Amino acid sequence: MTADTELLERRKHVLRGLRLYYDAPFHPVRGEGVWVFDENGRRFLDAYNNVPHVGHSHPHVVAALCRQAGMLNTNTRYLFEPIVEYAERLVATMPAGLDAVMFACTGSEANDLAWRMARNFTGRSGVITTHNGYHGNTTFLDSIDGSSIKANRPTPDWWVTVPAPADGLEPSSHAATSPRRTRPSAGARRPGRRRAPWTIDTGRRGRHRGARCPVRCR
Ligand SMILES: Cc1ncc(COP(=O)(O)O)c(C=O)c1O
Numbered sequence: 001m002t003a004d005t006e007l008l009e010r011r012k013h014v015l016r017g018l019r020l021y022y023d024a025p026f027h028p029v030r031g032e033g034v035w036v037f038d039e040n041g042r043r044f045l046d047a048y049n050n051v052p053h054v055g056h057s058h059p060h061v062v063a064a065l066c067r068q069a070g071m072l073n074t075n076t077r078y079l080f081e082p083i084v085e086y087a088e089r090l091v092a093t094m095p096a097g098l099d100a101v102m103f104a105c106t107g108s109e110a111n112d113l114a115w116r117m118a119r120n121f122t123g124r125s126g127v128i129t130t131h132n133g134y135h136g137n138t139t140f141l142d143s144i145d146g147s148s149i150k151a152n153r154p155t156p157d158w159w160v161t162v163p164a165p166a167d168g169l170e171p172s173s174h175a176a177t178s179p180r181r182t183r184p185s186a187g188a189r190r191p192g193r194r195r196a197p198w199t200i201d202t203g204r205r206g207r208h209r210g211a212r213c214p215v216r217c218r
Contacts, residue, residue, distance in 0.1 A: 003039065031056025076103055108136025115140060118196035125196060130164035 011020075028036040028044070033055040036046045046056070054061060074080050087101040088145055104110040119125055129135065132146035142148075144159050 031055075038097070106136070108138050111135045111141055112138045112162055122196045124156040126160070128160050128162060131161045132164065133161075188208065 004025070007027070008025065026044075027038055028041050030037050031046065031049075034046055036044050036056065037047065038044070063218050068082070072080070074083075076083055083103075087103075090101055091099050102113060104113055115127070127144055129146070131149070134145060134147075135141045143156060144162070148155060148160065
């Protein structure tokens with residue numbers, strides 16, 4: 001039994017509700033800048049793994065994380081200078097008018113919060129998303145998950161999908177096969193059902209199945 005096979009077996013017991021990407025699951029052990037390395041030291045260009053926007057193991061980020069972890073783990077409901085200072089620094093990078101900050105820990109939280117803000121601001125509850133888009137794992141975001149269309153799950157009348165920019169590349173896309181979903185239903189045009197947020201996932205979900213990504217460089 002190889003180390004990967006053994007790890008897969010252990011994973012099956014405790015993470016069986018979660019899926020793995022790729023036919024041969026990718027097993028990175030560390031990252032540095034734009035690169036990730038597997039257990040044999042093979043280097044891959046990380047063109048997909050969502051989280052590290054400034055690269056893997058960025059020394060500035062690692063030092064800041066360690067500094068904060070050694071100081072205090074707190075939240076925005078207490079008065080804490082580094083949170084205020086961080087918000088000020090973010091606002092300083094924004095155009096005029098974008099001058100207040102809310103913090104969230106995950107993309108799901110941020111998207112859910114954005115939806116609540118859009119609903120409060122517009123007084124509307126409808127949503128437009130791109131086909132096959134994934135927006136996170138809260139109950140609301142799951143209800144507008146592109147995979148529910150593929151699975152023919154009933155979709156709420158306040159949800160309309162439009163083609164993603166990449167849809168044009170694939171003739172079998174949902175845009176080509178089901179144009180009715182690009183038009184709001186009568187119910188969706190009722191007051192209170194009109195669109196509030198429009199979320200765009202420019203990538204497309206499900207591409208990884210059967211693929212042998214990421215790009216291996218050496
Ligand atoms: C396009 C997109 N939106 C939202 C999310 C949700 O982010 P999180 O996993 O941090 O909740 C993801 C995560 O993969 C994503 O790819």
